Amino acid sequence: MIRKPIKKTWSIILGILSVIVLIGGYTYLSHMQHKANPDDTTIPTWRQLSQGVKKALKKDRSGERWFPEDVKATFFRLFLGLFLAILGALVIGVIMGCFKIAESFLVPPLSLLAKVPPTAALAVFFVMVGTGTNMYIVMIAFGVLPILAQSVYLSVKDVPEELLNKAYTLGASHAEVIWNIIVRFILPKMIDAVRLQIGPAMVYLIAAEMLCGDVGFGYRIRLQSRLLNMNVVYPYLAFLAGFGFAMDFGLRVLQKVVSPWYSR
Amino acid sequence: MQEHITLECQKVHHWFGESKKVLHDINFSLIRGEVVSLVGPSGCGKSTLLRAIVGTHLPRKGKVFVYSHVHTPPRIEVTKPGRDRGIVYQRYSLFPFLTARENVALGLMLDQTSIPFRIFQPFKWRKFRKQHLQKATALLEKLGLGQSVKLYPHELSGGMCQRVAIAQALIMEPEILLLDEPFGALDEATREDLQRMILGLYLENCKAKQKNQKPPYTILLVTHELTEAIYVADRVMGLSQYWNWQVEDFNAFPGATIVYDKLAPVFDPDKEKKHEDFVAQREEIRGAVFNPNFRQDRHQYITFWKQVKSGEGVGILKNNDPVPKPLKDL
Numbered sequence: 001m002i003r004k005p006i007k008k009t010w011s012i013i014l015g016i017l018s019v020i021v022l023i024g025g026y027t028y029l030s031h032m033q034h035k036a037n038p039d040d041t042t043i044p045t046w047r048q049l050s051q052g053v054k055k056a057l058k059k060d061r062s063g064e065r066w067f068p069e070d071v072k073a074t075f076f077r078l079f080l081g082l083f084l085a086i087l088g089a090l091v092i093g094v095i096m097g098c099f100k101i102a103e104s105f106l107v108p109p110l111s112l113l114a115k116v117p118p119t120a121a122l123a124v125f126f127v128m129v130g131t132g133t134n135m136y137i138v139m140i141a142f143g144v145l146p147i148l149a150q151s152v153y154l155s156v157k158d159v160p161e162e163l164l165n166k167a168y169t170l171g172a173s174h175a176e177v178i179w180n181i182i183v184r185f186i187l188p189k190m191i192d193a194v195r196l197q198i199g200p201a202m203v204y205l206i207a208a209e210m211l212c213g214d215v216g217f218g219y220r221i222r223l224q225s226r227l228l229n230m231n232v233v234y235p236y237l238a239f240l241a242g243f244g245f246a247m248d249f250g251l252r253v254l255q256k257v258v259s260p261w262y263s264r
Numbered sequence: 265m266q267e268h269i270t271l272e273c274q275k276v277h278h279w280f281g282e283s284k285k286v287l288h289d290i291n292f293s294l295i296r297g298e299v300v301s302l303v304g305p306s307g308c309g310k311s312t313l314l315r316a317i318v319g320t321h322l323p324r325k326g327k328v329f330v331y332s333h334v335h336t337p338p339r340i341e342v343t344k345p346g347r348d349r350g351i352v353y354q355r356y357s358l359f360p361f362l363t364a365r366e367n368v369a370l371g372l373m374l375d376q377t378s379i380p381f382r383i384f385q386p387f388k389w390r391k392f393r394k395q396h397l398q399k400a401t402a403l404l405e406k407l408g409l410g411q412s413v414k415l416y417p418h419e420l421s422g423g424m425c426q427r428v429a430i431a432q433a434l435i436m437e438p439e440i441l442l443l444d445e446p447f448g449a450l451d452e453a454t455r456e457d458l459q460r461m462i463l464g465l466y467l468e469n470c471k472a473k474q475k476n477q478k479p480p481y482t483i484l485l486v487t488h489e490l491t492e493a494i495y496v497a498d499r500v501m502g503l504s505q506y507w508n509w510q511v512e513d514f515n516a517f518p519g520a521t522i523v524y525d526k527l528a529p530v531f532d533p534d535k536e537k538k539h540e541d542f543v544a545q546r547e548e549i550r551g552a553v554f555n556p557n558f559r560q561d562r563h564q565y566i567t568f569w570k571q572v573k574s575g576e577g578v579g580i581l582k583n584n585d586p587v588p589k590p591l592k593d594l
Contacts, residue, residue, distance in 0.1 A: 168345035
């Protein structure tokens with residue numbers, strides 16, 4: 001029957017099984033590929049993968065450790081870009097949702113900007129802020145901010161009028177209505193919106209790093225893919241997937257901590 | 265006179281656009297300590313009038329005044345929402361992100377502290393916070409919600425939510441508490457519980473008056489339920505679009521107006537509610553307020569001030585000395 005609930009133990013078992021199937025399937029594919037071509041590097045064996053991981057962690061000829069350097073560069077760009085985007089989106093979205101003048105002034109440009117793929121505008125960022133870290137940060141902020149601001153704006157519009165009126169009858173100032181009522185009301189929805197934007201932010205960043213980076217996940221994956229060193233590429237991809245999952249999980253925990261009332 | 269009056273609507277008119285007339289010449293004043301029901305057919309402008317009193321949508325013409333017992337000047341014209349008017353809505357009555365006691369304490373926080381104070385003086389704020397929460401808990405316990413102080417609104421029943429919402433408004437000691445169909449979505453038993461709670465507050469008003477103290481609660485209840493209107497209030501006002509405006513020299517419908525204003529019996533919250541106690545007045549209100557074919561002189565049903573002057577008042581209106589003068593227009 002549709003939506004018939006199952007036992008929690010079954011749910012856990014099926015979850016574990018799906019991972020086992022994934023790992024088993026890969027092992028089988030890799031085995032078959034190496035049977036046909038023992039020198040293959042496109043579907044590396046587990047041994048080859050461990051060698052790739054070691055390679056990424058050890059110092060290379062120039063004395064650099066790829067993985068820590070790439071993590072440092074990529075995450076710095078990602079977090080700073082996301083931070084600026086979230087901060088900007090919160091301010092712009094709340095102002096748009098609260099004041100009609102700001103709404104009329106900002107909705108049209110924001111709607112247009114939200115439709116421009118940031119990777120397509122890479123040349124513009126390149127010209128405006130150069131090829132350094134700033135370019136990546138600006139690109140993430142530019143890519144995420146308009147959509148996030150629109151999401152915040154719509155959430156603010158969803159705050160029932162009755163709650164705002166009530167806050168005023170309790171003696172709230174305009175600033176208190178915004179800070180103590182509106183921001184608290186939209187906070188869990190904002191966290192949901194950020195969760196949805198982490199994926200696109202990573203896509204923009206990795207794409208930009210692939211195109212013009214000299215360090216970072218995108219750069220390393222492009223370089224190692226060209227050399228067919230998939231034993232380095234796959235661990236990088238696995239790390240990115242794990243990171244995305246951890247971020248999503250962390251944000252869900254954060255949502256539960258800061259907005260325990262927001263239950264579905 | 266003014267020390268007895270809490271709210272006054274003076275020649276309030278409202279319309280939307282050019283032709284949609286909503287309210288016409290609304291004049292009334294409420295005595296401190298009264299519980300007044302405002303009834304009327306759908307679309308008669310009850311909510312518009314309530315919004316004018318709250319101050320979120322001001323009337324196109326006319327004024328609303330609130331008389332304060334603490335502020336100077338004592339008469340304040342309503343131009344925006346303020347803490348002297350508490351409001352309880354049917355929907356969205358509580359802030360969903362706050363627990364019951366935090367909801368009740370919110371008004372104290374907003375009224376007694378500011379954002380800079382809370383940020384830059386955290387230790388003093390913490391002390392305030394503790395006091396606010398204690399006061400909120402005490403009030404919730406008084407209203408029978410002692411076990412639910414730490415629950416969020418979605419964990420409370422509809423009746424409990426409305427109780428908390430009333431506590432939230434009352435903790436601010438507003439000059440007037442406005443209830444906008446607060447029990448409309450509740451089941452019969454819960455609704456009656458809350459009606460008795462309002463009667464309990466009215467009883468406190470009567471006791472305060474006996475001791476020559478200021479009655480603490482003045483309530484304007486907007487409802488579409490006639491039995492409720494008569495049961496909880498000592499006065500029922502009817503706002504209606506069905507009135508004989510043609511005989512008052514209007515060429516077109518000028519808007520809904522007050523067509524009924526009479527005393528209502530005062531009930532003991534501990535005694536059983538009997539259907540027969542309401543029948544006569546229910547029928548009278550139905551005829552005067554809800555009847556589209558009503559063609560009589562509306563003034564025959566606007567007798568509240570005459571009744572009070574002639575000593576018919578009961579409860580808070582009993583031996584009201586000095587009797588507040590009715591407004592000129594009434």
